[in-house]
Amino acid sequence: MLTLAVPRDPAALPRLLLTVLALALLWPGLSLSELDLGVLLHGDSAATMGNFVAAFWPPEHGREFLDLLGRATLETLAIATAGMSLALLVALPAALLASRALSLSALHRGGRPTWWGALLRWPVRGLLIVLRSVPEIVWALLFVRAVGLGPSAGVLAIAITYAGMLGKVYAEIFESVDPRPARALLGSGSPRLVAFLYGILPNAAAEMLSYTVYRWECAIRASVVMGFVGAGGLGQQIDLSMRMFAGGEVASMLLTFFLLVLMADQLSRLLRGRLT
Amino acid sequence: MRRPGNALLLLGLLAAVAASFIWLEIDLGALFGADSLRQMGDYAGGFLSPDFSPAHLQATGRGALETLAMSAIGSLLAAGLGLLLALPASGRCGLLATSVARLLLNALRAIPELVWAALMVLAAGLGPNAGTLALALHTAGVLGRLFAEALENTPGEPAEAVRLAGGGRIAAFCYGTLPGVWPQLLAYTLYRWENNIRMASVLGFVGAGGLGQMLYLSLSLFQEAQASTVILAMLLLVLGVDALSGWGRQRWVSA
């Protein structure tokens, strides 16, 4: 029985190739990223860092500073909320344009729009892709140059990026709900907007709300770091304190940030529980 | 009972939105007024003719490769560190180790990448090294928590069977637990990589290397044409990594 010819492992060659490929990619990766863990333990930088971190305790809690912190926190929350509401204004019409759910030509073609219908939807979809693929902080940097330092740039940046994300997801939600009510309305001659309001929105509203609240939570995280490029909020203060090596201030701001994220998480869970 | 409550909630939300605009003193009329729009239009006009000169393309290409390397090596390091921390966090090494590991993971995760990057620039100096470390630290926190959840939800019988046949702890983990969870671990890592390529391209704003540094510099010097090329490169990089990661997930995870 042992004389039986043992078959070769069919996975051996792919695995070998994959390993070689991984090693071949790892080397340039390591050299390009200049990875060097030793720097962290190097005398000078370790001492600087040690002093900085040692100043974290006690966190700064002077009255004036707390006042400043409170304003920055409110500003962060306001940037996220205002940005989200602008994003919604852009995302809803964009999603309606990008979605195939309201296609008239698809009615008598088994749900498949004509080629020119699809062609018309593509520019909107492409725009949404570009809007969401450029990171929000890049938008923020661009808007800081265009409209000046301050929270306006942050609001616009969040509005733009999140319009792209919400638009795409809304369009997907519209296409995933039961299409028959909307088709029936369209078939009986209702205008598209009416068909949407009566045929699609009732089924899609819960999912849309849930996703929007969830994105709002993400917007808070995003608006915190937006300040690093001068777009207002907590980030701007963190950046300032860090440049001044004020460990105590950085510590209390990180703490505030932590609490803010925790609170947003709880609130978003509550809202989603109530509204859906 | 629910409906009046919901109506109140919606009213509250609307009030919050209005309060936000008032607090920020944003005048939408002025922001989208003819004057402001013309100014923005002029500015945007500078981006319509990207700089495709060979020298700049070469520099952008190098920046893109650097960004790609930062995101990939950062994700890889994070996956290793995350797994190392996920083992105690999933309750395999006693109660004390579990809570210490969870605390560490939460702290790593709570601090955003950009703050980590600013800290690492202080600790390790300017350049992609700081960016890679920052990505690795934040992502280790995120992945560690996800990995720990995945490990907790894996059936323990295969590993126990190896232990009962005399195998060591590490062998039992590698033969009993890992085969069940690795597709999930890979999916999480690939997903975070998609996220990290976006972050890697902006960490340069605080001096941590990559395309971000180039963008920050050219915008500071009001070189819109060059900045436009860099943004295009970022866009291509993000879409490319999304496609690659999507392919990887299709190939190894959902098979």
Place this chain on the structure above:
Amino acid sequence: MTLNLSGVGLTHANGQVALSDIELQIAPGERVAIIGPSGAGKTSLLRLLATAQQPSAGRIEVLGADPWRLSAAARQRLRARIGLIHQAPPLPPRQRVVTAVLAGKLGRWSLGRSLLNLLHPLDTAGAAAALARLDLAEKLFEHCDQLSGGQLQRVGIARVLYQEPELILADEPVSAMDPVLAGHTLGVLSEEAGRRGITLLASLHAVDLALAHFPRILGVRAGRLVFDRPAAALTRAELDALYANEQLQQPAMPPAAPHVLHIPRC
């Protein structure tokens, strides 16, 4: 003695008594079957002997040592000499059959060898030989989730054959196979035990299979040893008493958890 139990009892954490007052001696080279209604304690007894659980009363000796007086390292060395065949082999669904079989020798391999074997099977011939005895050689490089329940059970048996233990404990090893295959598989196990002079202890649901393949039969009911005698001396009345009033119940197989991949988006 390969196995020596005196006054052994097992009480689960929830207070349920699984086994009580078991007296049992099994000599090297013996082949013994355990029969009894479902829920009688057959699996508990086998898990106790496999050192998966510590008895709550009495003394237990496996291969000449009390596993619970050994150091953890020595206990692992003892476990490497015991092969346990599970009713539903706990094999990771995505593991390849060859790896699952080779995992039998993990107790004897160094860590380095174990890890290397994960990347590239180091003893394909050995795994293929073990599988070939169970007519499963063609499944060598398939994934475990591509196999049927009966094939999976045979992979579990092949793993123990490859392990070459001094004591084979089998918990309903052929429950998912058709009668012909079940007979053949038990024949392979008996032949292995006889050839290498090792002890084989198997619990079986089918009495006729037990009588056909095992010279000595243990009857277990409600956690107690009801009889222990040669297969030839067993009477119809004893068997009827063993299975009296048995509730027909399907062993509850837990449904496979759906593979949900939840990825937070920001």
